[in-house]
Amino acid sequence: MVIKLWDGFVRGFHWLLVVVLAGLWYTGGNLDYLEFNGNIIEFIDVHHKLGLIMLALIITRILWGIFGSSPARFSQFLRGPKAVWGYLKSPFSKEHLTHNPGGGLIVVLMLVLLLAQAISGLFTDDAIFFRGPLANTVNNDVVRALTSYHKQAFDFILILIALHIVAIFVYLVMRKNFIGPMITGKKTITNSNITPPKQLHGGYGFILLSLNLFWIFWWLG
Amino acid sequence: MRFTSILAVAATAVITVTALQYSAPATADAFADAEDAVKYRQSAFSLIRENFGHMAGMVRGEIEFDAESFQKRAEALKHLSYIPFDGFSGAGHGVTENSDALPSIWENWGDFSEKSEAFNKAAHELATASQSGDLRSIRPKFMATARTCQQCHEGYRAD
Structure with a gap:
């Protein structure tokens, strides 16, 4: 039986995040520049704007995890330590409609780390060229601490991404394709007794995203 | 008698x-003790940062560009760019207490010196470029100087 699993917003969010994160990785941590139509664009300025886009994406995804489509809700996939342990002991024994307990934990950890990364970025100061839009609101020690955090925490984000990708490919080898549903939104379920989950139109998510982009860029752009 | x-x-x-x-x-060397040397280099960096930051503000468009004021800052930076490095030798050699300097500075002294010279050179070119009064032609020199700061901070300055 084929059911609709991921709504348009969840899928759009996921792939936008991939692109934005790649851009953030590329533009972060150096003072390089690119030339565009004879204009010089500093990496750090691109990094700043991409960071704001990511902040909007993460905030919207968190809201969608509370009010959005059923499979996207935290209440559907955020499980206790017992369930996570049970999953880790036998990761292939049970079919999960939405994220499995391990994947659900990674999703939440990733959202928390990315939110912390975006927020700490607002308070950074590279001591040379860039000062985050909120760096003037706190004292210098806090700026130093958050700048240092922002640099170091990225490694944890990379580790989570690596874990996520490895897990996806392990499942692919075990003939469970998680990539397809994240593109088409549709998943084939062997158990035909499952009632298809309640969906909200992904368009609402994108409206919410636009609103978040608007106030974030207005305030911090 | x-x-x-x-x-x-x-x-x-x-x-x-x-x-x-x-x-x-x-x-x-001119320093009474290690503390003195650290104070010396930190004061110099503080002056460099202040002058550089003012120019950065103009480059970024946060402060209105004023050719004369920019030139003054660039000229100051040119002279300041030599100053801090005396504080890393002599009494300041190997001193990381109350400092963001990392021990790697003295482990890679040749590289550190080269990077300080790259900064001196870039600051000179920036001062020369600033005489044109044209922000478009100053900007690449300014960013080149910024990159010499970054390249040395990376690995030699505590996060």
């Missing part, structure tokens, strides 16, 4: 020579 005078002269001479000998290492 004569004997005591000679004795006094001899004693004075001995004391003077001894004092000169002991004071010689301390006057070899």
